[in-house]
Amino acid sequence: MRSQFLKGMSHGIPIALGYLSVSFGFGILAVKSGLSILSAAVISITNLTSAGQAAGVAIISAGGSLTEMALTQLVINIRYALMAISLSQKTDGSFTLGKRLAAAYGITDEIFAVASAQPGRLRASYMYGIISVSFLGWTAGTIIGASAGQLLPAELTDAMGIVLYGMFLAIIIPPARKSRAVLSVTVIAAGISLIFRYLITVVSGGFAVIISAAAAAALGALLFPADTGETDKEEVPQS
Amino acid sequence: MKTALYIAVMASVTYLVRAIPFTVFSQKIKSRFVSSFLYYIPYAVLAAMTVPAIFYSTGSVVTAAVGTAAAVVLAYFNMPLIVVALAAAAAAFAAGLFV
Structure with a gap:
């Protein structure tokens, strides 16, 4: 082929x-x-x-x-x-x-x-x-x-x-502009990341990113459950 | 040698994250929480990686702030990724001429 x-x-x-x-x-x-x-x-x-x-x-x-x-x-x-x-x-x-x-x-x-x-x-x-x-x-x-x-x-x-x-x-900005849920998740993630950078500095960078992202995404999933069917696309059968 | 070990761990985890689901799973994820979590995780990761690191990415907080502002404005108007990325660098470079 x-x-x-x-x-x-x-x-x-x-x-x-x-x-x-x-x-x-x-x-x-x-x-x-x-x-x-x-x-x-x-x-x-x-x-x-x-x-x-x-x-x-x-x-x-x-x-x-x-x-x-x-x-x-x-x-x-x-x-x-x-x-x-x-x-x-x-x-x-x-x-x-x-x-x-x-x-x-x-x-x-x-x-x-x-x-x-x-x-x-x-x-x-x-x-x-x-x-x-x-x-x-x-x-x-x-x-x-x-x-x-x-x-x-x-x-x-x-x-x-x-x-x-x-x-x-x-x-991240274009979808955050369209969806309040994505906007909230990104703002929360950035906010927690700032806290790790300037306040809780004992946590190393990699873990700070993990915790910030996981916490923000989990909050997002609880507050704004995504419509999971939205990414499905019509499939055109091909011989 | 330590660097080689780091790279081996990076590459293995990254590959397995792609390969295991591609070969093993064929079911759609049913849990709404899990699929929502997976939907939000890229945005959350990128936001946490970008803020505040972007302000330290050029060696000068001032030029980085100018570059960030340019990126935010262009991204807001849905410019392509490459345009936004290169304009951020161009703006930071231009600001550097005055700082």
């Missing part, structure tokens, strides 16, 4: 371009936090995720424990479990166990969004196409950013440190 692979690759191009600039910021952040270019690249190659990697680098540079690292990655990336469950119901017969194990690596927010918007069932070769191109963008951006940290003027790399956070704001 060469054509499915090529189709996946073409769908991966806009994702890769977006990843390029964000992972550029990650590369700079990683080197600034004291990691080598190689470490930054290996993190991007093995993780393929933005928020988890940024949190991971913060824990490494703060000398956090491995337990803190594992729990932080679990909480930050738990959304992928939901996406994986959703995507697993959209796969076609070409997905053997081995192919599932391979394609699972590439379940990111953007790849999930594009793949789940496809009509009909997903073929493994399509997933490989979209993942491989996105992966190249993510890895290349990281290496360029990590290396450029030494070439570009400090004023520029300092400013680039905000790129990843700017993207996070771009993810």
